[in-house]
Amino acid sequence: MKIVIIGAGEVGYHIAKALHQANDVVIIDQSEEACERANELDVQVIQGNGANVSILTQTLENTDLLVAVTGSDEVNIVACMASKLIVKDDGKLNTVARVSNPDYIDKPVAKRTQIGIDTMICPELTLASEVAEILSIPYAIGAEYFAEGKVEMMEFAVSDASQLVGKELQELHMANCCIVSALFRDSEVIIPHGEDKIQENDHIVVIGKPAAMKDVRDKFGEKVGGRSKVMIIGGGIVGFYLAKLVSKGEFDLKVIESDKERSTQIADELPNTLVLNGDGTDINLLKEEGVGEMDVVIAVTNSDEKNLLCALIAKQLGVQKVIARADRSDYVSLFEMVGVDSAVSPRQATVSEVLKLTMGQGIETVTTIEGEKAEIIEYTTSKKSKIVGKPLKSVKFPPGAIVSMVVHKGNTIVPRGEYVIEEGDRVVVFALQSANTQVEKLFK
Known part of the structure; x- marks a missing residue:
């Protein structure tokens, strides 16, 4: 495929890194530093405004997929809309826009085909x-x-x-x-x-x-019964949406937000949630609010460094599990190395969705785990799939891949070597990235 990526930040760079070996990838970004980093990959790099019509016109010929993942929602939306107008054949070009403003999107993944965006992704809501x-x-x-x-x-x-x-x-x-x-x-x-x-x-x-x-x-140690005590530090897009989800479940919830106006807004919208206006790194505040008695503390401010500090303070004060948001990909393993139980990145949601669009027919879901070490992919088999009609033990699966589950006519099955996959089965495969291309061929 020919893929144009607008934005060479963390998200754009990692999409290009995942796709450049098997596809013709073009990256557009205004930042000289981001372009220099992208040049490390075997891709074409253009320094400029990705929403500029003249740049798009020169670049979009024979393009299959346009992915707009700059830090500006408006640039991403305009780039997708302009691209659809430039490419007259509606069926050929697929567009993806990363959008964070809840005024534009109210769920993790949405379709906005009427305005020229085939897939709109909100990484924060997905996270x-x-x-x-x-x-x-x-x-x-x-x-x-x-x-x-x-x-x-x-x-x-x-x-x-x-x-x-x-x-x-x-x-x-x-x-x-x-x-x-x-x-x-x-x-x-x-x-x-x-x-x-x-x-x-x-x-x-x-x-x-x-x-x-x-x-x-x-x-693996789940406690039976009782309401879990949860504290969320940071009331931005991620923190607020998470609080809305958590408030519907069996949890005792507290939210700490440093901005007074934002705290008031969250308290008004979530009347049954205790919202505190304060700094999540304030040890006295955390002690006063009984952080040591919490089952889980989640730090999801817009600062990776502050999230790490909040999580480590909470861990030191006795919290059983701490989760921290890490926007920078190289921080994920670092956070977990120094004591954070789970470091989560909004970037991965966008990367996974784009990977699904590039993997062709039959791909239902792609989830990357442990950073980008491996993927779990859900395929729906067709009559053309090479894997159909054969016992699994006779299928030449590459090293580093295993069929984990099959859903056949609504029934969930752990398949053994003698199991024969049929047309229409939904097959869940665990695969190392090195094995993905060979696995994909079996389902084509």
């Missing part, structure tokens, strides 16, 4: 939704649903105090409709076997039928 899904599970650091909710993925961190340390995976005795798809150990990614032993600080990815995942949660 808030992801965090809300994992809040009530103390050792979960990631969660995702596939096949319209029929398959659930959870990523757990094994603490040094966990009773699971030293046990073989087969000793977990999980239900037939659940499977351990991957082990992340330090920088290593392991496709697991029953004899593999669990070590402290391992990250374990489990995929299964949602009804059976409760038992999995219990194995």
Whole structure:
């Protein structure tokens, strides 16, 4: 595909990095520094305004996908609208705009085809939704649903105090409709076997039928009963949307926001939530509000450095799980290295959505895990798919890929070697990035 990316910041750079080897990629950005960084990749780099009609006219010939991910909502929207007007063939060009202002979008992903935007993505709302899904599970650091909710993925961190340390995976005795798809150990990614032993600080990815995942949660230390106590530091777009989601569940919630006017606005819109006007790095304030008794503290201000500081203070004061927002991709692993239980990045939502658009027919969902080490991809098979009609043991899957789940006629199945995939099945595959291209060929 020919792909034009407007904006070479964190999001644009990582989209280009993920796509440039298999596609013809062009990046447009006004910043000389951002352009120099993009030049490290094998892509064409144009320094200029991505919403400039003359630049777009020169660039858009034979373009399949335009992705506008600058830091300005208006530039992204205008670039998509202008591109649709320049390219007369409506069916050929697909447009994606990253948008953060809630005046433009009220859910994580939306369609705005009437104004020339095929997919509008709000990374902040997607991030808030992801965090809300994992809040009530103390050792979960990631969660995702596939096949319209029929398959659930959870990523757990094994603490040094966990009773699971030293046990073989087969000793977990999980239900037939659940499977351990991957082990992340330090920088290593392991496709697991029953004899593999669990070590402290391992990250374990489990995929299964949602009804059976409760038992999995219990194995990883979920407390049964009672309302979880949650504190959100930062009442911006992410914090406010997260607070709205959390306020609907079984949680005792407190929000700390430094801007007085914003605090009042949140308190008016969420009357059953305690909103405090203050600084999340103020140790006295945190102690007064009983931060040590919280089950989870989430720091989602617009400053990565402040989020890290808030999370580490909360951890020091006794909080069981701390989650911190990290907009810079190189901070994610750093945050977790120094004690943050889960570092979450809004960038990943946009990258995943764009990857789905570039992977062709049959791709329903793409989720990257552990930064960008691996992906979980949901495919819908067609009669042309090479994987259809054969026992899985006879399909030449590349090293680093495994079929984790199949949804066949509404039934969720962990497939064994003898299982034969049929047309229309929804297949959930765990794959290292190095294996993605070969896996994709099996479903074409």
